[in-house]
Amino acid sequence: MKIAIVSGKAEGPTKLNAFDNALSDAGIGDVNLIKVSSMLAGNTEIEELPKLKAGSMVNCVLSEITSDNPGDTITAVIAVAIGEKLGCVVETNGINKKESELIIEAQNMVKYMMDKRSVEIKDMITESSTATVENIASVVGSVIYLEDEIIEG
């Protein structure tokens, strides 16, 4: 299994458009995201996000938060733990919470998940995106499951 870990942030004229702009900023704006519940196969490899085919169906774990309250600080976090037998992903987000605390929360949750499954963590990756809302803003973090048929070229 191969995955890419991405994040993005953007303002927009509506909440939907701010969210859509944040997805584009993360490089995943032109595909259909299908949300899945966050498990990885054993020895999952992490790659750079390739160019994806427009309109293709892409499995992902998505962390997102959108706010139209100017001055809010919004943060989306993804924590990924890789193991030999399997891996786990945790997504969390917050409004007006410290990015560093949200990252620690996510890391603790994913560590607990690996512990519970008695799988040693070989690698842990955290990705986060934070923004202070000007008018309407959105931040996203995502794990993209890379399958051959969604990759352009």
Place this chain on the structure above:
Amino acid sequence: MKIAIVSGKAEGPTKLNAFDNALSDAGIGDVNLIKVSSMLAGNTEIEELPKLKAGSMVNCVLSEITSDNPGDTITAVIAVAIGEKLGCVVETNGINKKESELIIEAQNMVKYMMDKRSVEIKDMITESSTATVENIASVVGSVIYLEDEIIEG
């Protein structure tokens, strides 16, 4: 890529059953809907909804709203923009909002999405469903992604 654009509305004895009846009214009651995030491939073709195989897994964009407050006017809207390189879908809905205003909102959001991607709109289609709630009612609008394996016959 081929899609069908459908809508439906219905009353029912519970919210779940009203929603299920509205899906049946739209012709998509006997399949499993998997919600995706609203992008289309280039030059997507729009077709009449064919007969779908019962129980098949069908990717869709879904706009739906259900209310058990008699007298409410509920409206679900889908706006689809087709372009050469890609297309976009917006879904929105509202309670006691004018159908015409919701349609314009959806069209503006989808135009903005296409603009942001620098893709010219070759065709724009809007579908909406509205109802005044008697007891418990649901309205739905949907873009159904048509793949060979979900079509009966």
Place this chain on the structure above:
Amino acid sequence: MKIAIVSGKAEGPTKLNAFDNALSDAGIGDVNLIKVSSMLAGNTEIEELPKLKAGSMVNCVLSEITSDNPGDTITAVIAVAIGEKLGCVVETNGINKKESELIIEAQNMVKYMMDKRSVEIKDMITESSTATVENIASVVGSVIYLEDEIIEG
């Protein structure tokens, strides 16, 4: 079409971890769950849950409820009706509601769905999970769609 019907319950240090532990208790903690909208093909067969491949993409209907309010009784219910032409699934859940009443509600909703489609019920199966919250707890019930590529072996 083949399905398995499972349920689980667990406590955990966070809501996310309680939910994850409940999925593991149900035997579906190591896969990616993709939620679908609850229709079955004709003459669907019910099987024991096989060992699933870690990280595989698994279509399911999921009933879940998680609470961090000690003393709450939480219940998740799945009702499955099998017919010759198609089948239906209903999921419901509740806090501090009688399990027996939630089961009857779910059964009534799924009977109504089959009636509306003029399909005779050949078999009806109900699965439920209930727990009283100590600190943070989650209960789940699920219909897992079994496809060859998700089964280990």
